[in-house]
Amino acid sequence: MRALTVRPGEPKSLRVAELPDPEPRAGELLVRGLALGVCGTDKEIVAGDYGWAPPGEERLVLGHESLGRVLRAPAGSGFGEGDLVAGVVRRPDPVPCGACAHGEFDMCRNGRYTERGIKEHHGYGSELWTVEADYAARLDPSLERVGVLLEPTTVVAKAWEQIERIGDRSWFEPRRVLVTGAGPIGLLAALIGSQRGLDVHVLDRVTQGPKPRLVAELGATYHHEAADVVAARVQPDVVVEATGAGSVVYDVVEHTAAYGIVCLTGVSAAGRRIAVDFGAVNRELVLANDVVFGSVNANLRHYRLAAAALTRADPGWLERLITRRVPLQRAEEAFTAGDGDVKVVVTLSEDG
Structure with a gap:
């Protein structure tokens, strides 16, 4: 072979x-x-x-x-x-x-x-x-052409599961989600957000090509401005961060709605430094009851969740x-x- x-x-x-x-x-x-x-x-x-x-x-x-x-x-x-x-x-x-x-x-x-x-x-x-x-x-046999997307979907299925578990520490009824990055992970995160009936917003730098159209086809809103501008305008209850860019991470952490949850799925490259006021970040997290957490990989439960999400999606x-x-x-x-x-x-x- x-x-x-x-x-x-x-x-x-x-x-x-x-x-x-x-x-x-x-x-x-x-x-x-x-x-x-x-x-x-x-x-x-x-x-x-x-x-x-x-x-x-x-x-x-x-x-x-x-x-x-x-x-x-x-x-x-x-x-x-x-x-x-x-x-x-x-x-x-x-x-x-x-x-x-x-x-x-x-x-x-x-x-x-x-x-x-x-x-x-x-x-x-x-x-x-x-x-x-x-x-x-x-x-499902209907996924023969697209089932290769299962593994990346498991990553975001786990992320959404963890978001729900963290949210359940108290009353949790999110309405708006911001996904940063419109690569496969970001788009699949947006897919699951749309399946949950949320108001989905996706941020990416490109203005041409398939990404804006793929977002629009989900019924979501596509943005290409600076992350701090978009996050401040959207005031998301949930952020799924899929770029790994340090400046984007900082901007979305700073601009969630109160009691916001930020899930980091993008892995940042080493050696890139940005100036961060950790005192301000600490103040924001504490006073708003915010949560920032990382998520990677998936277990067998997430494979089942991902398979179900793909089966429900538009092929x-x-x-x-x-x-x-x-x-x-x-x-x-x-x-x-x-x-x-x-x-x-x-x-x-x-x-x-």
Whole structure:
């Protein structure tokens, strides 16, 4: 089989390699890969900035945003031939910590987790892959063209779940949400916000291309002014921050409505410094009962929530979110940004 591989820590090591077909172990599904989503984490691994190969190996099979079709499933697994599935990314640490022991491995406390296609565990970027039945998520057959969006949707499904749990510390009836960043994570966060019946606002820098239209099709409002201006005007009850830009984070924290919740999903680049008056931030948080928290990854519960959200969504809108599909033999092209890119997908088979 062919697989998309990289040597972690070595720039320009991305290549499509011939590897032996995988043999499923007891309790595992054998899956034909259909499609693989490409995100910022993948680009960091390809650039040599991130990633770990499995112990004793030099190369890592890339890919954590998966979609495939079951070829073979063990009896009693709940899966059958032809099922559309995605593989869960993270595996709990072997110790395990308290969170992992309770199935909340997205909240691992000791960092000993592994991740498919990222950390010490081969990913889903191959024509064939295996996955434990307990770490496979079934998708509705109608999602064949867009089910590769499941993993990024799990990230925002978790974010919204955490927002609700924090809000439930007291009376909570949010009306306005501001999403900063109109990449895949931001747009999927806006999708779930619109499904919740909220007044959704999305902020991004671009004024051309598909992003403004995708936001409008959700019934949401698109903004491209400075973050402080937009946040001050919208006065959001909830902010989902998906840019990782320090100045944007500061501006939205400063301008939420009272009792506001800011969820940070974007990872900031190191080395960029901005002057911040932490005394003013502290005063704002305390006097307004505000909350700022970070959220990353997802557990099995969030995969179910994400699958339900995608099933409820307009399939045409989801299809338009995928702006470029690149065949496996030309996978390198997927790691170079193109004009108007939102989500780029590598197709692993002819029907992917």
